[in-house]
Amino acid sequence: xxxVRVAVAGLGYWGPNLARNFSALPGCEVAWLCDASDxxxxxxxxxxxxxxxxxDLAEVLADDTVDAVVLATPVPTHADLAVRVLESxxxxxxxxPLATDVADAERAVAAADRAGRLLMVGHLLEYHPGVxxxxxxxxxxxxxxxxxxxxxxxxxxxxxxxxxALWSLGAHDVSVLLYLLGEEPSExxxxxxxxxxxxxxxxxxxFMRFPSGRAAHMHLSWLDxxxxxxxxxxxxxxxxxxxxxxxxxxxxxxxxxxxxxxxGYGEYITRSGDIWxxxxxxxxxxxxxxxxxxxxxxxxxxxxxxxxxxLRVVRVLETAQAALxxxxxxxxx
Ligand SMILES: NC(=O)c1ccc[n+]([C@@H]2O[C@H](COP(=O)([O-])OP(=O)(O)OC[C@H]3O[C@@H](n4cnc5c(N)ncnc54)[C@H](O)[C@@H]3O)[C@@H](O)[C@H]2O)c1
Numbered sequence: 001x002x003x004v005r006v007a008v009a010g011l012g013y014w015g016p017n018l019a020r021n022f023s024a025l026p027g028c029e030v031a032w033l034c035d036a037s038d039x040x041x042x043x044x045x046x047x048x049x050x051x052x053x054x055x056d057l058a059e060v061l062a063d064d065t066v067d068a069v070v071l072a073t074p075v076p077t078h079a080d081l082a083v084r085v086l087e088s089x090x091x092x093x094x095x096x097p098l099a100t101d102v103a104d105a106e107r108a109v110a111a112a113d114r115a116g117r118l119l120m121v122g123h124l125l126e127y128h129p130g131v132x133x134x135x136x137x138x139x140x141x142x143x144x145x146x147x148x149x150x151x152x153x154x155x156x157x158x159x160x161x162x163x164x165a166l167w168s169l170g171a172h173d174v175s176v177l178l179y180l181l182g183e184e185p186s187e188x189x190x191x192x193x194x195x196x197x198x199x200x201x202x203x204x205x206x207f208m209r210f211p212s213g214r215a216a217h218m219h220l221s222w223l224d225x226x227x228x229x230x231x232x233x234x235x236x237x238x239x240x241x242x243x244x245x246x247x248x249x250x251x252x253x254x255x256x257x258x259x260x261x262x263x264g265y266g267e268y269i270t271r272s273g274d275i276w277x278x279x280x281x282x283x284x285x286x287x288x289x290x291x292x293x294x295x296x297x298x299x300x301x302x303x304x305x306x307x308x309x310x311l312r313v314v315r316v317l318e319t320a321q322a323a324l325x326x327x328x329x330x331x332x333x
Contacts, residue, residue, distance in 0.1 A: 004294050007032035007060045008070045009081070011040040013158065014095060015072030016047070018122075021290040022070065023048060028294055032060045057081060061088040068118075068297060071095060075163050079104035082119065086111040091118040093293050097171040097317060098310035100163075105314040109307035120293050120303040121310030123175035127289040130250035130280045134233065134242050135180055137253065143235030144257075149177060150217040151231040157222035164201040166192065166324060167317055169220040174316045175305065176231060177208070177216050184312055186211045190323040195223060206320050249277040 006028060008019040015035070023030040034054045035041050041053045054060050060069060061084060068091035071081050079099040085092040092112070098121045099105040112119035125131050138146060151173040160168050178184060185208035192201035203221035210216070229244035239254040255273030260266075296303040 003027055003029045004067050004297055005029050005031040005065055006068050006070055007034060007066050009034040009057055010071060010073035011035040011044040016044050017286055018070050018072055019044060019048060021287050025290060025294060031066055034060050066090055076100055079108050082108040083111040086115040086117050089115060091297050093120045095122040097167060098314050102315050102318050105311040109311050112307050118296055118303060119307035121305045123305040124285055124289055125172050125176045126179050126305050127292060128285040129283060130242050131176055133251055133278060133280060134240055137240060138180060138233060142238060143233060143240060144237030145235060146214055147234045147236060148215040149233050152219045152228040154221045154224035154226050154228045159196055159222060161197060165220040165222055166201060166204045166320055170218055170317060171313060173218045174313050178312055181210060181214060183210050183212060185209060185316060188319045188323050190320045191327045192324050250280045252277045
């Protein structure tokens, strides 16, 4: 089978990681590197001497031997560039989030349908073996009925101007929530504050309620002394935490909860049983994600984080953004 020829566009902070992973995968060739900046092309080009270089995506799209384009450009460019890639007859991997609003995300999904090409969104955590095992455990019923989920994504991290903490950090947690729970929230409340740049929230607290009655909360911040990336699921039988900062214990299951007393009468006793951590394969999630994209191209299978799932994430983020904006105008006493 011939190699899948990939072009990587956007070689700032994240794009070089995608180029590195695609070029390391068997049966894949990074044929083009594209960035608006000559400096980025020169810097990353040294690591991929066989790849051609372009400052304008049009040059890449004109090459009929390119099968797929990977977009790691700033979020406001995603939808327009993805539509151009798909309309040129190439498959498209676009970094998260798919777009800055639902209308643009729908445009990209429609372009993929029209062109009959793949659209996959880089919702990295859906390819994390620890998240995969957490989903398996939750789906098996071991945790009982899922009651609520909360996540912390905190750091003194990259300060962004064209997205706030909700869109930049929350895109990860929303994709995991939708993946784990298999439903979209019906109610969203969000509050946040901007300290570094006016109008760009550095910290966001977001509460969601789902049609099944489950709830979720996200605490997102790039202005925090702690580096935390945790997600806790509380079920009727057991509880579990995914901690991406922990090297050895990425996933921990707690046999904790309340049991009804033998006598009944609505009395409960606390159960505080075993705590265990299953072994998680230590493969790089980004490598798995890139492999998944290539596999989908080869087999025609629908990627896990396809355009429709990327659109669902954008729908939640757009509603949360509206809630955030509404919360800026509270009624004063
Ligand atoms: N999955 C993850 O964990 C993860 C982590 C970081 C960033 N990201 C995502 O990656 C994307 C890029 O983020 P970043 O931090 O690397 O941004 P960045 O600003 O560091 O890099 C963007 C690059 O795109 C280039 N660019 C801009 N417009 C272009 C165009 N029209 N054609 C070609 N090149 C163009 C810029 O010159 C720049 O080099 C975002 O969607 C972000 O959300 C994902």
